[in-house]
C-alpha cells in the first residue's frame with residue numbers, strides 16, 4: 001500500500017493525541033467535550049451553513065455498479081502506490097463490474113436501494129430544528145462522497161445561498177482515511193482556487209466519538225435493548241465496527257482503530273456507571289477483497305462465542321449513525337443467521353441513532369462549539385498540529 005497522499009496525510013491527527021482537536025480546513029473540534037460551551041451568536045448579516053458529509057448509497061439497483069465504480073475510484077479506498085495510480089480507474093471498473101451482481105442482490109434484500117439519502121436528509125432537518133431551538137438559524141446541507149447529492153453539488157448550493165460561515169460535520173463518529181479523510185480531501189479540492197470559497201470561514205469537525213452526548217445516546221439505546229432480554233445481565237454486548245485494511249492503521253497511521261477502541265471503552269464505562277456489568281466484545285465487519293483487515297472478524301467471533309456457550313447477544317453497530325446495508329442486510333440477515341446457527345439463542349440488534357433527539361441535540365452542540373474556530377481556507381495551512389480548541 002502506498003503512503004498517504006499529502007492531502008490526506010495533512011488530515012491525519014497526531015497518533016497519540018487521541019485526535020482530540022485537530023486542524024484540517026480550519027478547525028476546532030472535537031473528539032472531546034470542550035469544557036466551555038461557546039455562546040456564539042451570529043452577526044445580523046451572517047448566514048450559517050452546516051454541511052453533513054456521508055458516503056451516499058445507490059438508490060436503485062441500476063445505481064449499484066456506478067456507485068461501486070465511484071467508491072473504488074477513490075484513492076482513499078483502493079490505495080495504490082503512486083507509480084500504479086494510473087490503474088485506479090480501470091481497476092475500479094473491473095472491481096465494480098465484478099462485485100455488482102452480488103451487491104445488487106444484497107440491496108434487493110433491503111428493498112432495492114440504500115435508505116441513506118432519505119435518512120441523512122431527515123437528520124439534516126432534525127439538526128436544523130435543533131439549532132433553531134438554540135436560537136441559531138442555519139441551512140443544513142447534505143454532501144455525499146459516492147452518490148447523489150454529491151459534495152460538489154452541496155458546495156454549489158452553499159455558494160448560491162450566500163453562506164458566510166460554514167461548519168462541516170462528517171456523519172462518522174470516528175475518523176478514518178477511507179471516510180472522513182476522503183470526504184474532506186474532496187471538500188478541500190473544491191475550495192482550492194475558488195475565490196468565494198477560499199474566503200469563507202469554515203470549521204471542520206473531524207471526529208466526535210468522545211462527545212458525552214453521543215456516548216450517552218448510545219448507552220441509552222443499548223439499555224433499551226438490554227431490557228428486552230429475559231436475563232439482561234447475561235447478555236454479551238457485541239460491538240460490530242466497519243473494518244478497514246490493517247495497512248491503513250499500521251502503515252498510513254489511520255487513527256480509526258484507536259478511536260474505535262476508545263469509543264467502545266467510553267460507552268462501556270457509561271453503562272457500568274448506570275449499573276450494567278455486561279461482558280462485551282469488539283469485532284470488525286464488512287471486509288472486501290483479499291487484504292488483511294482489522295481483526296477479529298465479526299463472523300469468526302460470533303461462531304466462537306456460540307461455541308463457548310454464549311446464549312444471548314446484543315449486536316451494536318458502532319461506526320455509523322444511520323441504518324444502511326451493513327446493518328439491515330449484513331448484520332440483521334447474515335450475522336443473525338450465523339449467530340443463531342452457532343448456538344446463540346437470543347439475538348437482538350441496537351438500532352442506529354438516526355434522529356434520536358439526544359443525539360441530534362449533541363450534534364447541534366458540536367456545531368455551536370465549532371463556530372468560534374471557523375477560519376478562511378486561504379489563511380490556513382494544512383497541518384496536523386493541535387488546533388486552538390479550548
Ligand SMILES: C=CC1=C(C)c2cc3[nH]c(cc4nc(cc5[nH]c(cc1n2)c(C)c5CCC(=O)O)C(CCC(=O)O)=C4C)c(C)c3C=C
Nearest residue numbers: 055056057058077103114176178179242244288319324325
Ligand atoms: C465507518 C464507516 C465505513 C468505513 C470505515 C468504510 C470503509 C470501506 N468501505 C469499503 C467498501 C464498500 N463500502 C460500501 C458501502 C458503504 N460503506 C459505508 C461505510 C464505511 N465504509 C457506508 C455507509 C456505505 C453505504 C451503505 C449503503 O446503505 O448504501 C460498499 C457497497 C455496499 C457493500 O458492499 O456493503 C463497499 C463495497 C472499503 C473497501 C472500505 C475501506 C477501505
Ligand SMILES: [Fe+2]
Nearest residue numbers: 055178242286
Ligand atoms: Fe464502506
